[in-house]
Amino acid sequence: xNLQFEIERIPKKNVGLIQKLLMExxxxxxxxxxxxxxxxxxxxLVAGVCAQQTQMSRILEIFNRWIDSFPTIEKGAxxxxxxxxxxxxxxxxxxxxxxxxxxxxxxxxxxxxxxPHDEDLLIQLPGVGPFTASIIxxxxxxxxxxxxxxxxxxxxxxxxxxxxxxxxxxxxxxIQIVAAQLLPSGKxxxxxxxxxxxxxxxCTAKPKCDSCILxxxxxxxxxxxxxxxxxxxxxxxxxxxxxRYWRGKILKILREKNNNSENFSRKNLVVSLTKDLDLQEKxxxxxxxxxxxxxxxxxxxxxxxxxSPGSNRNSN
DNA sequence: AAATCGGGGTG
DNA sequence: CACCCAGATTT
Numbered sequence: 446x447n448l449q450f451e452i453e454r455i456p457k458k459n460v461g462l463i464q465k466l467l468m469e470x471x472x473x474x475x476x477x478x479x480x481x482x483x484x485x486x487x488x489x490l491v492a493g494v495c496a497q498q499t500q501m502s503r504i505l506e507i508f509n510r511w512i513d514s515f516p517t518i519e520k521g522a523x524x525x526x527x528x529x530x531x532x533x534x535x536x537x538x539x540x541x542x543x544x545x546x547x548x549x550x551x552x553x554x555x556x557x558x559x560x561p562h563d564e565d566l567l568i569q570l571p572g573v574g575p576f577t578a579s580i581i582x583x584x585x586x587x588x589x590x591x592x593x594x595x596x597x598x599x600x601x602x603x604x605x606x607x608x609x610x611x612x613x614x615x616x617x618x619x620i621q622i623v624a625a626q627l628l629p630s631g632k633x634x635x636x637x638x639x640x641x642x643x644x645x646x647x648c649t650a651k652p653k654c655d656s657c658i659l660x661x662x663x664x665x666x667x668x669x670x671x672x673x674x675x676x677x678x679x680x681x682x683x684x685x686x687x688x689r690y691w692r693g694k695i696l697k698i699l700r701e702k703n704n705n706s707e708n709f710s711r712k713n714l715v716v717s718l719t720k721d722l723d724l725q726e727k728x729x730x731x732x733x734x735x736x737x738x739x740x741x742x743x744x745x746x747x748x749x750x751x752x753s754p755g756s757n758r759n760s761n
Numbered sequence: 762a763a764a765t766c767g768g769g770g771t772g
Numbered sequence: 773c774a775c776c777c778a779g780a781t782t783t
Contacts, residue, residue: 492778493779494779495778496777496778496779497778497779498776498777498780500777501777501778504778538779540781544781571780572779572780572781574779575780577778577779580778594779595776595777595778595779637778638778641778642778645777650775650776651776677774678775678777679775679776681773681776683774
C-alpha cells in the first residue's frame with residue numbers, strides 16, 4: 446500500500462469537520478478523569494497501566510485505590526510486593542501491578558524519582574508500551590500526540606480508511622499517520638479521551654451508526670450499513686478452568702491469607718482448591734509459574750503473596 | 762504472527 | 773458461553 450497516497454487522500458475539509466463535530470460531542474459526552482488535567486506524570490503512568498485491557502467504567506476505582514495507598518512515586522517504590530498486589534486486588538492481570546512496581550523502583554533509583562518524558566526511555570520501563578508511554582506524555586507532560594488504542598484504531602480505520610474492522614484490516618502505520626493529521630493542535634489531552642469515549646460508546650465493535658455524528662463522512666458506513674458480518678476482534682478461549690482462572694483463584698486466596706496475616710502451606714493451598722489429582726498437578730505448575738513471576742513466594746513448604754515472606758517489610 | 766496474561770460486564 | 777475491553781510481553 447502506498448501510504449503517501451492514502452494520506453493525501455484524506456479530504457482536508459473533513460479534517461476540520463471531524464474535529465469540530467467530535468469536540469462538540471465532547472461537551473456533553475466526554476467523561477472527565479483526575480489524571481487528565483493536572484499534568485502529573487505519576488498519575489498518568491498509573492492510569493495508563495490501569496487502562497490496559499480494562500473498561501473505563503472500572504478504572505477510576507482502581508486508580509483511586511492505588512493513589513490513596515501510594516500517593517507518590519517513592520511510596521509505591523518503597524512498598525512491598527505483597528502490599529502492591531493487595532491494593533491491585535481484583536483488577537485483573539496482576540502482572541501489571543508487579544511491572545508498575547518495578548517501573549517505580551527504576552524511576553526512583555535510576556531517574557532521581559522522575560518519570561521520563563522521552564518515548565525511547567518510557568517504553569523500556571516494565572509494562573510500559575507505546576500506548577502507556579503516549580498516555581504519560583500527553584497527560585503527564587502536555588505533549589501533543591495521539592495514544593493509539595483499540596478505540597482510536599477503530600474510529601480512524603472506519604471513518605478515514607473505510608475498513609469496517611480496522612483491527613483486522615487497517616495498517617497500523619497508516620493509523621498512526623492519520624491520527625497525527627487529525628490531531629487538533631494543542632488539544633491532545635482533550636482530543637484523545639474524546640476519541641476513546643466516542644469509540645467506547647458509539648463507534649463500538651458493533652457500531653451504533655444510527656446515532657453517530659460522523660455517519661455522513663464515515664467511509665466505512667456503506668459497508669457497515671449493508672450488514673456485513675463482523676468477526677471477533679480476537680480469539681477468546683473459555684475462561685472457566687483455564688490457567689488464568691486458576692491463577693486468579695490462587696492469588697485471591699493468598700490475598701485473603703495475607704490480609705489476615707495467616708500462614709499457609711502449599712499443600713493446603715492446593716487441597717483447598719480441588720480434590721482432583723490431575724488438577725492438583727496442574728495447580729502445582731501454576732504455583733511455580735507465579736513464583737517465577739514474583740507474584741507469590743515459596744519457602745520450605747509455605748506459600749504467600751508477594752516476592753518474599755514478611756508482607757509488611759520492603760523488598761528492595 | 763500467535764499465544765498468553767484477569768476479571769467484570771454484556772447479550 | 774461468546775465476546776469485549778484506554779495493551780504488553782513472550783514464544
